Amino acid sequence: MSPSHTASLPFDLKRPIIGAPMAGGISTPELVAAVTNAGGLGFLAGGYKTPHQLAEQIIATRALTSGPIGVNLFVVAANDVDEHELETYRQELKYYADRYGIEVGTHKWDDDSWHGKLDVLQDLKPDVVSFTFDCPEVEVLDELNALDIHTAVTVTSTDEARIAAERGAQILIVQGTDAGGHRATFDPAAEPGTEPLPDLITAIRNTTDLSLIAGGGISTREQVRTVLDAGAAAVQVGTALLLADEAGTNSTHRSALQDPTFTETKVTRAFTGRPARGLRNRFMDEHDRSGHAYPQIHYITAPLRAAAAANNDPHALHLWAGTGYRTTHTGPAADIIADLTP
Known part of the structure; x- marks a missing residue:
């Protein structure tokens, strides 16, 4: 056709x-x-x-x-996740939580x-x-x-x-x-x-x-x-x-889109458990995940991402963007x- x-x-x-x-x-x-x-x-x-x-x-x-x-x-969709893997990831992210003075999120599933x-x-x-x-x-x-x-x-x-x-x-x-x-x-x-x-x-x-x-x-x-x-x-x-x-769009995200130090986009599962494209930052590079536990990982990282936005930290935030940014x-x-x- x-x-x-x-x-x-x-x-x-x-x-x-x-x-x-x-x-x-x-x-x-x-x-x-x-x-x-x-x-x-x-x-x-x-x-x-x-x-x-x-x-x-x-x-x-x-x-x-x-x-x-x-x-x-x-x-x-409902999913079957590895509880141990999710808890390991939560512990891995405590570094960010401690830096912001918050707790890592708790993983759960909902529709x-x-x-x-x-x-x-x-x-x-x-x-x-x-x-x-x-x-x-x-x-x-x-x-x-x-x-x-x-x-x-x-x-x-x-x-x-x-x-x-x-x-x-x-x-x-x-x-x-x-x-x-x-x-x-x-x-x-x-x-x-x-x-x-x-x-x-x-x-x-x-x-x-x-x-x-x-x-x-x-x-x-x-x-x-x-x-x-x-x-x-x-x-x-x-x-x-x-x-x-x-x-x-929050101010941290807006600034990053116009910041010449962000030079490319990358697909990651690190923030939510589903593949998503955003500006390549340190969080993506340090947490190269292949798991697909969505929305469980979304809930684990949600408090960290909110704190990153509030603290103007673009390297711990999901900066979603397409290649034409x-x-x-x-x-x-x-x-x-x-x-x-x-």
């Missing part, structure tokens, strides 16, 4: 730009509304929030825009309030709901689709795309290897793919007629055009918005979206 047969999105946008959902406070209602008001589609990140917090953010975003908004949820958040979505009905880390069961997608909520699943391979299409997703969000933050691989133990994004789009385009949104390392107008030409109906950007005025710039989100639009 050629790019000329690209399936259009089931909703209208003035600009083919999607603001990626960035958990941890970055995707504020102000940022989401600004992207939508600029003609794109902004996404709230539901990850790590309580259902009540998510509901509040959806309501706050609705008050700032009359355009469409999206919400993203994590699909967290990120899955059912409570689905209830919120069914009640407040955002225009689009996307899913990351796995594909929901058929029943979940059917229930949302029946409420006229467009459903999207983030995929990183043709196999994942087939699963999402078979279960009833209306849109596929194709995540390339250069994306910042967590990789969306369904299997957290799998090594992230290395296929260039245009090639991955083409491969998935040849397996499905579903609308495709694609992103990963996109930071220039020329790159947006390349992705659209490869067969995507829209481009998803996250790193490009990290320095936007409306973004909730050097071209990010400050300013209103509307100007950033306009600059990216071909």
Whole structure:
């Protein structure tokens, strides 16, 4: 199937730009509304929030825009972890905790309030709901689709795309290897793919007629055009918005993105147990983990990361960023979206 047969999105946008959902406070209602008001589609990140917090953010975003908004949820699978390995890692990290005068976090598993958040979505009905880390069961997608909520699943391979299409997703969000933050691989133990994004789009385009949104390392107008030409109906950007005025990016993260001493990005499992790309720092290099205990490791390191941000320590903080971080710039989100639009 050629790019000329690209399936259009089931909703209208003035600009083919999607603001990626960035958990941890970055995707504020102000940022989401600004992207939508600029003609794109902004996404709230539901990850790590309580259902009540998510509901509040959806309501706050609705008050700032009359355009469409999206919400993203994590699909967290149960796992079988090595308790001894996790405790060993906790002890390894006591060095950081002692330095900040805090305690290392306790590892646990939860489903990120899955059912409570689905209830919120069914009640407040955002225009689009996307899913990351796995594909929901058929029943979940059917229930949302029946409420006229467009459903999207983030995929990183043709196999994942087939699963999402078979279960009833209306849109596929194709995540390339250069994306910042967590990789969306369904299997957290799998090594992230290395296929260039245009090639991955083409491969998935040849397996499905579903609308495709694609992103990963996109930071220039020329790159947006390349992705659209490869067969995507829209481009998803996250790193490009990290320095936007409306973004909730903490000051330590903002400074690091503009610090010339950070010269590359790297994929690591050290912060959360899932592969994620960020600015390469000392914590990554000192804790080269291959384990995939998510969200257990997330909870172990969460207090350390919060303390690192509070103490302006970029070398103990997860500085999520895609490979195009050097071209990010400050300013209103509307100007950033306009600059990216071909």
